[in-house]
Amino acid sequence: MASIVLDGIAHSYADEQSQDGNTALKSIHHEWEDGGAYALLGPSGCGKTTLLNIISGLLTPSRGRVLFNQQDVTSLPAEQRNIAQVFQFPVVYDTMTVAENLMFPLRMRKLAKVDRDARVKEVLSMLGLADLADRKARRLSPDIKQKISLGRGLVRTDANAILFDEPLTVIDPELKWQLRAQLKKVHQQFSHTMIYVTHDQTEALTFADKVMVMLEGEVLQIGTPEELFNSPAHTFVGNFIGSPGMNILPCELNGPFASIGAHRIPLAQVYPATTYPGTTHPGARGRLELGIRPEYIDLVAREENSNALPATIKSIEDLGRFKIVQLMLDHHSIQVLVPEGAPVPSSPAMVFRPEHVKIYRDSVLYGSKTGPD
Amino acid sequence: MKNWNNKAWLLVLPMLALVAFSAVIPLMTVVNYSVQDSFGNNEFFWVGTEWFEEVLHSERFYNALLRNLLFSSIVLAIEIPLGVAIALCMPRRGVAVSVCLVLMALPLLIPWNVVGTIWQIFGRVDIGLLGHGLTSLGLDYNYTQDPLDAWITVILMDIWHWTSLVVLLCYSGLVAIPEAYYQAAHIDGASRWAVFRNIQLPRMKRVLLIAILLRFMDSFMIYTEPFVLTGGGPGNSTTFLSIDLVQMAVGQFDLGPAAAMSLVYFLIILLLSWVFYTVMTKSDADAAPGLGERS
Structure with missing residues (x-):
């Protein structure tokens, strides 16, 4: 677990092709405190996923530094940063069972088998997946698959932070509430630093202690849900937060x-x-x-x-x-x-x-x- | 009381005619030949299963069948892993993609008898780059005289001609894997091998199945290229079932035995393809919903 500091992070896709187009990040300074639940909120293409990938190490920023607990990790690859990330579309290893899926990151980190089993069992029961442990992951519904991806992050005892990239996009509306509640529970229990990317204000406001609103690669406001509602720092925030938005x-x-x-x-x-x-x-x-x-x-x-x-x-x-x-x-x-x-x-x-x-x-x-x- | 409108049958008629002329009538003609003997002049005599017994008891048939099986196994054993390996090495974005795809598609665009001719010249000891090169290196290579050399040349030719089909199929499977899978694996700390074993291979399974089936059927029915390259020789060493069949039907004009043999040949291909398909989808079924069964 760690505090995360972004020091002048800027990014441009100008010279490399990317699915995200050319979304640029314009010099972002921010500190995420250890153990907090944060949301990154913004319309599609505002750079929130880019920012997330920079934190997890899937992307190297064009400028600036990323610090975990005051240590510069900007040049470290994703697997050495001890970050867990849950993606928009559930990623499971098709050929493995649910338990094997959770075991995978531990196996790759060469953890002793005894510790592995105990840890997997704990996370399985915590996510309510114990009954499905021996089922093939591929056949399960999207919400369960998404829980498995979350579980793969949770099993790792060394995880500094868990990042969520619009994790509830493919989940049925009635299950979204359940899953969000479970996320909250996980956060209370493990107190990982959690950063949650979404374009859905309800998700952001219910999940996070602090919400960061982004537009076109810039951070417009960081604040509690209440602050965002009562004193939006930017007309975009006023309009974006609230339903209907600010006049x-x-x-x-x-x-x-x-x-x-x-x-x-x-x-x-x-x-x-x-x-x-x-x-x-x-x-x-x-x-x-x-x-x-x-x-x-x-x-x-x-x-x-x-x-x-x-x-x-x-x-x-x-x-x-x-x-x-x-x-x-x-x-x-x-x-x-x-x-x-x-x-x-x-x-x-x-x-x-x-x-x-x-x-x-x-x-x-x-x-x-x-x-x- | 239901009101039947038999005019609907008219709508089926064009399709029925098409299927009849393209499949049913030719097939029945062959069946017709296979149970009769002919002495020319359009005179036919009923012989029952005699030709089938002859075919199934002839050493010539079994030898050719064995050659086919051997050829298909060697070709599959080389082309599939090689195709997967090349597909894995191909770039995923940029101009290089189109360049690679065009290069890969080239062998597939060449008419089959031209492929045979290319390799026939390529392998010639007097003027061929391959043949002349090998002999000047001091190797005793001559595909027109040595059965082993002939086999090596035929196999090399098939690999050159068809590996790119496997590559293209596998590549299509690979690019269909969402980026998030690689990112997740990256974050999980997966090794290169683990990514291949747990993400790429399972995700390529469907296209690999198609690639294996296509390559098996095609290689089992191979005719044109070895016919042009070696003509089935030296001796009978590269006489596959199809070459044998044509010799029998067109060369010797033994229509009856040839018809019986082609039916047996057809059934063998059908049976083996079915076995392949069943085995491969079965192994898939406990891991994933098979065709028709979706969860």
Whole structure:
């Protein structure tokens, strides 16, 4: 078990052909603490698999260093890094039984037979595969095969970390929950450092203590699921996390208000004018946007609150526990989440809860440390 | 009450005609010849199983059959491992792939009698590169006179001609293996041999089965190349069943015995192919769902 440090990792497929196309990683610094459960979240092609393969040693980065417990392992091949990896498609050795499959990495590492058997037995029972131990692995269903691939990582006592590359893609939806719960259990029991790559936010948010959101080879935000939800550092994160995603509207700043066209939205904080050197709106270099989650917009009747933003209803989608209301504010489309039972006024107006209104400058959360300046 | 529409049979008719003309009628003609004797003038006499008994009791037939079996075993024993080995060495990406594939496909594109001619000239002691080269090295090589040399030449020719088929089949099996298998094996610390034994070989099993079956059937029916190269000689040393059959049917015009022999030949190939197939799919069945049986 180990902490993993990425020191300025960058990668480009420019000179070699690859299935991943030319996804590049742009200088990534990060430290994964020993024993943590992390998720790498991002759309397809954002470089998350590349990053994973760099950690496991299947790829050598074009630049930067990988450190395990402060030791530079950048030039070590995969088999010497003691990393276990579970792939998108279950990999089992067809001709072997389930038990033999789990035994394989130990056999390759020349472990004594007694230790081998004991270890395999332990992992088999832990994954609930004991009954299938003598079955040929090839005939089993994808979820069991995926457990076998996981098991091959778990049997190794020397494993520094277990990496998962979208491991639940081929699993039936109802089994996904089971398998994810089992993963959590494994993590609690063995406390391996686990890094989980996925493009599914539910998977990432339920599995990980900390989630790293990536886009086009860059890390946009690292945080707990709650941080990602409540203060997305980037408009992409706001939109990507949450269902439906954050509403993003172009705006301007006017002291304690943000204005969208002729509408004024009160803000919880005044963005200090001193940071804007300039004239009209002093300093608003770049594009300003306002972000608000559908959960944090209240719908009221227009006549009740004259300060609310009048909007017209385009459509209402009833999802049972809540409704998603599509509204138009001038020409901007806005989604609002209305809890079950709450009425939808026929001529509605919106109230944005000020503490949840975020301002983004050039897509980056304004007033946060991560913003470029 | 069901309403039968017999017009549907009309739809089957073209296929029936095709099968009849391509398979049933020729086969029945042979069956017809095999139970009759003919003295020309289109006169035929019923002889029952006489020709079959003659064929099955003739030493000539058994000798040719043994030569066939020996030839097929040698050819399979060399071409299959060699084909697998070459396929493993072939590049997986880049321009080199197309170059290799074209090179591999070349021998397969050459007409069979041309292959025979190429090797006939190649092996000649007076002007052939191989023959002349070997003799000038001081080796006593002459495929037209020495049976062993003739066999070596015929086998070399077959390896040159057909190994690439095995290579192409195996290669197609190899490139179909997802990258994740190699990555997983890498991470599990598998050795090169372990990767071959546990990933590549099992994954190539299906195509290997096809390769073995094809190579067996083809080599067992070999005719053109040795006919052009050695004409069955020296003596009878490279007279395979097919060459013998043609000599009997066209050379000696013994239609009856030739028909009986071709039927026996046909049944032998059918039987051996079936045995091959059954044995190989059986061994596969306990490891994997066989054809028709899927889990």
